[in-house]
Amino acid sequence: MDSLTQVAPHVWQLPFAVGHVHVVALPAGGYAAVDTPVPGSAPAILDALARLGARPHDLRQIVLTHSHIDHMGSAADLVEATGARVLAGAADAPVIRGTAPEPQAEPTPAERELHEQIMEGFAAAGLPPLRHVGVDVELRDGDTLDGWPEPVRVLHVPGHTPGGIALHLPGSRVLFPGDIIGNVGGRAVLGPFNVDRARAVASFRRLAALEDVDTVCVPHGEPILTGARKVLAAASPEEDWL
Template sequence: MDSLTQVAPRIWQLPFPVGHVHAIALPDNGYAIVDTAVPGSAPAILDALARLGARPHDLRQIVLTHSHIDHMGSAADLVEATGARVLAGAAGAPVIRGAAPEPQPVHGPAERDLHEQITADFAAAGLPPLRHVGVDVELRDGDTLDGWAEPVRVLHVPGHTPGGSALHLPGSKVLFPGDIIGHMGGRAVLGPFNVDRDGAIASFRRLAALDDVDTVCVPHGEPIITGARDVLASATPEEDWR
């Protein structure tokens, strides 16, 4: 993992080769993280938090935007190390717990090649097996997270998975879109590997239409911190991954 990058007041990106993690400083001197990268990433995440001055028990919340391995992969290890609570979308919680199978995406030709490459990279890296984890709080559209320095609005954004969640912080104008939005070559793009492409495009458009967004903390690609409104407005998710 590379060095920490501060993307907004109280928010840092912990970049990983696949699936970035974001750390958020809470007003009680604790921290929350959004997503947990692939299995085996917990030591790097705890090391990054230590560089921010946090001890393991200072991690209060783990918010999982959805159930894919590069987002929930290290959640179980982090819960064991820290005692943090896990928050995730209600529709995806059974998958995260291991009570339901992961819905399979529908791949277009461009996505199929990319998926095969990523799968090969995971195999070559020798990742530990995925461990499921309990969900302490099931999130629904319109919920507000407790314990943060400002109101955090939960948005249900299905399409990539049935249970995807995004977080919008209108006060600081920050958006955590999960895999609905990626950032490639200066463009906001629809995330690949969707179970429902039309639903994912509708979720993308919902997020792109939000007021009060200056910073988009994408899990894949560089954060959008300059001209985010224009970048989102000019996106063409309908044309991505054709």
């Protein structure tokens, strides 16, 4: 894990080897976290909040973009430590709660090789077991998050998982795309391991068409901080990971 870096007004990125956390300052005091990486990451997240001058109970919201282990893996630990409320896409909520199985992706050959590498890394790291967590608010397309520095549009972006969501802050021109969009060497790519590749590509295209986006806070890879519209327009998600 590297240092906490401010990537937009009110937004900091805390990078991890697999998956990043984004911390958002709330105007009424406190913070929200967008995603929590793999199990065992909570202490590093709490340390990052402390560096921002926050105490554990200052984490008010945890927004999970989807149900995969590298996004919800430390949510239960953070809830226990902070009392934060958990928000997630309605269709992914049963998986996050542990009342429904995780839908299986249909990997391409390139994705299968990458998945094997990631699993080997998880095994070597000795990750704690995944703990499921309750979802306090189920989010749907068109919802607006309360208490953020500006109105936040919730976009349902299925395909990676059935209930994946993205968050769009048009005022500050920031996008949290979940795993629909990644950054590989400065190129925006479709996130791998999709349960429905065609729907994931359609979700990518929906996000790429947004007008008010300058900064893309991807969960994997470096954030896209300049020329985001141009980078997204140049993307070819239909051809990624084949």
